[in-house]
Amino acid sequence: MSWLHLVILSPFLLALFVPLLYRKFQRIHTGWFVLPLPLVLFIYFTQYISGVSKGETYLHSMKWIPSLGINFDAYVDGLGLLFSLLITGIGTLVILYSIYYLSKTKEALHSFYVYLLLFMGSMLGVVLSDNLMSLYSFWELTSLSSFLLIGYWYKREKSQYGALKSMLITVFGGLSLLAGIVLLYVMTGTFSIREIISNVDVVTSSHLFIPALVLILLGAFTKSAQFPFHIWLPDAMEAPTPVSAYLHSATMVKAGIYLLARLSPVFAISATWFFAISIIGLITLFWGSFSAVKQQDLKGILAFSTISQLGMIMSLIGVGSAAIHYDFLDDNIYLVALTAAVFHLINHATFKGSLFMVVGIVDHETGTRDIRKLGGLMSFMPVTFTIAIIGGFSMAGLPPFNGFLSKEMFFTGMVNVTKMDMYSMQTWGILLPIIAWLGSIFTFVYSMILVFKTFTGKYQPEKLEKKPHEAPVGMLISPVILASLVVIFGFAPNLLESTLIEPTMASIAPSLLAEGKEYQVHIKFWHGFTPELFMTLGVIIFGILLFMTIQKWSKIYTRFPSSLTLNNGYNYGIKGMEKGSTRIMKTLMTGFIRDYLLIIFTFIGILLLMTLFSQNAFAIDLKDTASIGVYEAILAVVMVAATITTLLAKSRLTAIISLGVVGYTLSLFFVLFRAPDLALTQLVIETVSVSLFLLCFYYLPEFRKRKVRVKFQLPNLLVALLVGTTVTLLGISANSTKLFESISHYFIENSYEKAGGENMVNVILVDFRGFDTLFEITVLCIAALAIYGMIRLRLTKEEEE
């Protein structure tokens, strides 16, 4: 247990006390008690920057389940530190914002902050775990706390739907991630990420490599809302806005990206990895930005925009993995994609967080988030408008904000792909920058919609619930800080270069670094007249054109049939599964005992016969059998005749009597086969049984009381014959293959010597195997008591009376 472990666990510890604080200090907003923790953690993590930027890493082990190789190993390197700073930094701002956003009197604040702290701790655990099992545990905890936060207003049906949907999709991905982790363990024998990376040769040469890769990709894609698993994110917007800002834009959705970046050294060598991530990322980028344009809800726009931006980072990670094939550092043009991914990761967290907060403010101050009702808010909310412009323009990739820089690098990365001399990228690679460019045009359009439809245009006071005015200062602090970061990182990206970006790249692509070398990243505003500059110009020109003419072309969205959307597919899938399982249950579980017996008997018969013949176990051996005597033959005929009479009897009396005949014949068999005790018992018991049958017979109805006669049932007969044949064949085979001598010679020799009795059967019953008898007596006693109870106890009748 080190300080670092305590840091990861501290949110959980604080979460324990939040309800207490909530109850004790009702006058003070609970958020104030929570706020110091992420701030302290943020300051704590900044102390690591100087060491990490020098290439140092920190590892603290803590035993958890050492016998299974599962330990809680906390590990800080560039990638982990970058995410930790994002989590704690934005966490601080979001908690500050939530203090003003959530009402002290109307909301259940204690559960809100408990869930939020739970999420923060588990997210820190995800990014700082070196052991894959502890990473997975925290991973599922983020899914769980996200579920709780989306369903925070649990009385709304939409919240429940959104929470359930995100839970189903992310837990599906989480489980496949677990499977991938287990496969990695099978290959390398360790759960530690560092050790897996050092054994990367074992992994790449294993036949489990591709399955593990696909399973881990599934986990990352579902968490990071990649196509076609992005559908949960727009529905997660039912959560309170601080939650959307924190979880669904800045932190949790980046857990998938974190995972891919973390495992990049293991998988990046593979073409599947390159193609899957780049292509899915680009599809997500395009589809997300294309869908964002048609949204009417501000949070809907931001949700699809998040999807699209995550797709962009994802595709950069994918394209950046090409760098590993080119073994030179100084001139490696593919590294720019990795730099862009890391840089945009930071940028997106800043501007998307501020935009969500802006939307929250608009919602809070006007009572609606519908862009059709909003407009002309500029003069009412100047500060909010400024923040929205900064965030929106940065998202669109306009200078001088940080989004411009990362968008330029994104284009550079995509253009460089066409120069690749592998994966036949010279011919098909040109598609990548084209899709990226198209996606960026739509990004530009929705960013403009977000900013200008809300704040400029006609003011429609009659559609608003409240009279709009500027938000309280406390609510503005956080978005202002984030927006200033957008500007600062835009003008001075070198602040980030050596402190965060370089060490992060060292974590993502360590194999390219020679001993003692470091990455050198320089982000420049002005590249000269490069293709990417013209691409940006094209984005702006076409974006403005599209934005101006949006009324004319937005009809294409209505052309798309709503029955073919992925959401519909999900809903129908869920419904279909429910219907399908109900149908299976209804077919199998009929409620008729005969159907169940038919299944059981058929199964027994077929299983036994198949085993008998597939194992060549069937055998007839006549050598050791006794010869058939006359009496036995006659008795056998009598018994079979009585059995058939029982079967065909039309009156129950005949059936009972012929059953009695079978029983008495059996006792005669016992006589013939020299079993006097059995014959005696069988005689007595058969007599008692028949009397019992006759006793009940008096009360039970006649077979033919029913108008319908007992019908002959062919399937029943077939099943009965199947069972009968099976028993006969098994009997014959078992009798013909005797493997061992009987142990009975012991009883024969010792029943007088040791037990002092001459009747061997009785000696076995009470001496050698006396326990059987004890419990057989118990069975009889229980039966007697149960019969007595059944006859005497009349609870229902008494109740009725």
Next chain:
Amino acid sequence: MEILMSIVAGILFTAAVYLMLSRSLLRIIIGTGLLSHGVHLLILTMGGLKGGSVPLLGEKASSYTDPLPQALILTAIVISFGVTSFFLVLAYRAYQELGTDDMDKLRGDEHDE
């Protein structure tokens, strides 16, 4: 002999299963009775039907029949008797309370699902 007895036991099983698949509760109980007869016969057969004296040491014979299957069957007879009688009384009570012995009508309430 063992083969003949196996066939007889098979016939008993066939009849028992056919009866157990019928609708009337009484026929099902008769079926279980036949089934236990078949099982007892099968145990005895599997123990071997070769000659030998009654398993009483007083006989002073050179060989005896196997006493162990006989002890097992004795236990089984008593247990199946206990169960059958319980089952019979259960059927009787069920008929008294519910007014039917038709297994197709003895189903759970649809609303219980």
